[in-house]
Amino acid sequence: MTTVAAWTIGVLIFFPILWIFILSFKAEGDAIGTPLHVISSAWTFDAYGEVQGRSDYFKHFWNSVVLSLGSTLIGLAIAIPAAWSMAFVPGKRTKDLLMWMLSTKMMPAAGVLVPIYLIFRDLGLLDTRIGLVAILTLVNLPIIVWMLYTYFKEIPGEILEAARMDGASLRSEILYVLTPMAIPGIASTMLLNIILAWNEAFWTLRLTAASAAPLTAFIASYSSPEGLFYAKLSAASVMAIAPILIMGWFSQKQLVRGLTFGAVK
16 A cells, blocks of 8 residues: 555656656647647657757756856855854854754745845846856755754764864864765765755846856746747756756665665664
């Protein structure tokens, strides 16, 4: 019974992706038909050709890579020392600070859109990779700190104390003792942040126009006042999600290992 329930949930989750994949290989006229008509109609690569002819896919792809990796690496550089201090040198308000950081994720992004937009406009950061890397880093930083804090708490503090007694500096303690021991947790945090940054649409659609537009903007460009072009929109969606799906597939073991880091002793 449990197996049947698990397969049913898996199919329900995967079905939208499968349907988008099917629509991407259909003519525009067939894509808006009934499900039976869509399945029985001829398959074609026309939508992919039209998408690539209309938009520069590789430019958007490269922007997504830069934004995802850039925000992730900067976020880790900030979060690792922060999580270390909270895990091994906690203060009276450490838990309050962690809860406050997490509470920022509960705030509607639209509530701070206008001030963020005005700041970016005045600083000349609109439609720039630097601006988007900054905002994506800030948006995902609470999650990174929380995850790393959880992983670091599972590491015995005595090991770090022994390193200090052997003369390790703070930098050496973090880089050469703590970080290697927390590699599974750091790797899973990195992978999760890349996925979150890759899929971020709210800020990328509102702070970019053309130069720094990632794949989320690439997908949105196929929704126009004239209507939705289902086949082209599906083809653009497949082209946008395929890289992150492939990465997730090949790194699933590392992701699961990191997410369960410290769960069994």
